[in-house]
Amino acid sequence: MAAVAIRAVALSTWMALYLGGPLAGPARAQTLSMPRVEMVPDDGQLPLSSARRPGTEYLDLARRGYEEQEYYLSGVAPAITADGRTVADAPYVTRFLIRKPSDPARFNGTVIIEPFSWFGERAAGWILTRDYLTRRGYAFVGYTLNINAPRHDPKFPVDAGGTSEDARRYGNIVNFDFMRRFDYARYAPLGSYYDDRRFLRGGLPDPFVPQAQGISAELAMLLKSNLPGGPTAGLKVERVYVNTWAVNAQIWMDYLDQGRHQQWRMPDGRPLIDAYMTGRLAYGEVAGDAIRVPRHMPEGVPFVTVFSQSETLHDVTEGIALPPDSDAPRLRYYEVMGTPHLRKADLGTDEVEPMPNEGGKPNDPRCQYLYDEPAELPFSALLDAMDRWVRLGVPMPREQRVARRGRAVVRDQATGNIVGGVRPPWIMVPTAEYWTDAETGCGVVYDTKLPYPASRLRARYGSYAAYARRFDQAKRRSVAQGYLLPEDAAMLKPIASADDFRSDRR
Template sequence: MTSYALPRRAAGAAVVLGLVAAAPSDFAAAAAAATSDRTPVGRASVTGPLPGTVPGDPRSPDTYPFFSTTDDLTKAGYVEQEFIVSGTADGYDTAGGKVAGGVPYTTRIIVRRPAAAVRFSGTALVEWQNVTAGYDLDALWDADAVTRAGHAWIGVSAQRVGVDRLRGWSPARYGDLDVTGGGRFTGDELSYDIFAQAAKALPEAMGGLRIRTTLAVGASQSAARMTVYYQSVLPKVAPVFDGYAFIVGTAPTRAGDEPVFQVLSETDVRTPDRPADTDRFRRWEVAGAAHSGWRGQQYRAPISVRDLGAAPQYACGSPPFSRVPLDHVVAAAYEHLVRWVRRGTPPPVAPPLLFNTDGTKARDTLGLAAGGIRLSQVSVPTALNTGDNTGETFCRLFGTHQPFDEAVLRQLYPHRAGYLAKVVQADVGNVRAGYLLPADAWQNLTGHS
């Protein structure tokens, strides 16, 4: 925009999606009752924290954890620590068939948690680190949402690709890591048990903080790995996680004891055929959002420069990186999932994205997707944000962002007050519906989204 400058996004909300402490839910009781005939998850040993938790000289990568966050955790009352986790794991194929038992492994976990117990919510978000790019990626780390809620975030290096990259990046720090049983199991057969054992061992890495609720979270390929775990491995092993969040990826179809929450961007919804919501499963679809959008790219770019020497560059068919904040919806989903686990209260349902009779996504006259969860960036748009793109490598996952020109903006919003009123109405509506947290609505107002 040039002379027609719209104000920062506005919001107003008084609805609070707070968590209420309560007795264990029916989910926990059902899960406990089902453990008698399942194989216990092995106990891993935890060593650490490792020295060098704050990035130092980039020429000396041995001094800090790979992809250590650049967020100011100290200001938020948080610490970041890295631990070595070792044990013996069982191996499973993607159908849940056991292919090995008692295979030694050594990996690492990253813990970002409140420094003081009084700040801890009791919730641990255990992320299966994504390795699609060829290295560990904390795809679901969201400093704003995690720190304001008082949750802990834990990243687990469960797969060979990520661990191999760690070993090459810093042989001194990571040279002893191995999740393949000395090269015998290179297809990540051990990853499912390693992920569960790392979560089970968390109390030894939490600085005395007491965990009440342990959630497994994974994005994209990691969601697919977690789908195999929930669908085919979990029925055979004792449960470790209280609930599961499958973000921008597949989700299991099996009805298990633990609740499952799936959150998809517009990119990820490619067919009108969907599973139905149940008392154990909830699916949300977010219009205009991308599988990998603007906020994640902005966060990771300086870290990539620091640890990899450069940030990836892409030549996409359309201007990439949707600005629709999918992370705001994911943050709301986490809070619902905690309540679901602790109280047995299911999250609200959400409208699906709409499709035309020919199987294509329905769009309005501006090109925006119809249906789905509609954040104010979509329902009161100043740009075309979609989940679609073309071009090289990962471009199809980035969505598009094309600001409207001044003429379109003047037609849509003749008066600034009218624009503000519509944004407030949209944000308040999403807060009331449960798709947006009040703090994120406030970020729209202050311009931090």
């Protein structure tokens, strides 16, 4: 997506703002109105984004001891501008899916919430952590933040021809219009407030739903209230965590930056949200401020951001330095090398992306192979570490930042890979060079890797058996560092095969 130019903000400025900048403090604590909730009538079709539907979100829920239900959520929520002004309190109707243990005794007390993506209504956080969530007894709620297609869709800034390549590619899988085409009877009631003349971000119509913050807060309040007959009936919800990936992560930066964590509370004064994790988005990349620390950090609650290699390169080339980690406030940033911004496994309903060799450099050897490593493993370990920080008070690990040389990363000459950051086993013991589209110019959304030829593998490791032993050692180091869970390490196989040591990939 075309992005508004980003203004780099120095770390000292961020911290000055946090410690007492020009913004007014958050409004005094208040309780929002409790939304209404009704189960969506069954029309004989599986709902959009269902984990029971074949596709990227699929999981055999019954085998995991889980069930899935879909609800309408309706109420009145503030419509807020990108700079934090409330324009109006307006009605809305949206929907959410809840996946929860069928046996309440298996529920661990925590609900994860995540807005579905703009593109194809996918839940990236669910895709990345579903095995972990269902092993550990979490409930998961994915919900829709969307609008009816306006005159000029802010997701797709127009070019000189009055449209855009992004609109031509993605226009049919966004907004409530896409959902109604998918299943009109089910999604006809959905609606939320938007006016492209009153809601601006970076000087252009704001692509984010103006009621996103209020809808998210009201949903969290509903889930944490443990209402009889509600979607969590029979469960005792003690905590609500944000785990939002890709473009909607910006919503939570806005939420915190504008002081909503302090402003909107449960009726008894408890926070609505107990931890915030976002990933695979560089705040401000779509439009707006490129700050990396909210001006109003939540007290005693983690704020965790996870960058793939792609977002890491974005901040390096823009000259944006990440803030130092701290325990007070609870702030963590992780740059996870060898993980891409998007995988084929992450695509939403009806989303199709061209392969790297179908872009602008079809013969470039760096544009032939996608990352196929299990990025969900380090991401799940980080979510688990955040949970332990909340429940047990055990601080999350700290990791060194990626090495920079000006506005470029430093790559190790022996491996071809970036120095620093979180290093999964496939980066500790590499069998490929991992690249981003920002570096290769392959011209697609995916990032790519360049596998080592057989001669380079043999020169580096000697034999497949020696490589496999070193990979096992790397798994143990990763578990000790806190970036791989022991149960996941047991299933993680070496990335290269014995055949890769004998002959080059075709």
